[in-house]
Amino acid sequence: MLALYYAPGLASFLPHAMLREAGADFELRFIDRDNDAHKGEAYRKLNPNGLIPVLVDGENVVFETAAIALHIADKFPVSGLAPALGSAERSQFYKWMVHLTNTVQPEYRVWFYPHQHVVDEAAIPSVKEAAGQRLNRMFDLISEQLGDKTWLLGDRFSAADLFLFMLIRWSRNMPRPARTLPNLGRFAERVFARPAVQETLKAEGITAPFF
Secondary structure, three states, rough: EEEEEEEOOOHHHHHHHHOOOOOOOOOEEEEOOHHHHHHHHHHHHHOOOOOEEEEEEOEEEOOOHHHHHHHHHHHOOOOOOOOOOOHHHHHHHHHHHHHHHHHHHHHHHHHHOOHHHHHHHHHHHHHHHHHHHHHHHHHHHHHHHHHOOOOOOOOOOOHHHHHHHHHHHHOOOOOOHHOOOOOHHHHHHHOOOOHHHHHHHHHOOOOOOOO
């Protein structure tokens, strides 16, 4: 039995939605961040960093969101969440997964937790604003790359689209939400309409605004 340790709306959304897309048999295990459950000894035995999510697959414990996502894609190949190994599409899939996890996602940590990135609290507003500006530029570039394609890989839906949807969703309360870029807004609507995404939002108790 697979077990996903999650908290609503956090990075665990990606593997959660992937498991539902794959029709997997899995168990959700809620981590109460408000009571610092992610900092407790039991959770740190799974992820010493104390970050969410963690996926337990039998004796195999995996943390880091992108690593979990790749594990799920490989474990359920018939789900089509990733192109075939060795294909050109697979390379493009890796490109997007690495870009989203390595370039875009870290900027959100600066935006949401700017106090962790300064030694002088007076610098917090400036650090936060700069992160917001960088995220705007990143989404501008993603918008250009997406163009008028249906999905990041063209006509083929993949886990990278779920990843991008999650990141677009995180911007919903920023001064310039990513959805205001027309093609990213339409893209988010397409991902949002997927039954597995609807089920994930419902299971996590996430309500409007969704993105």
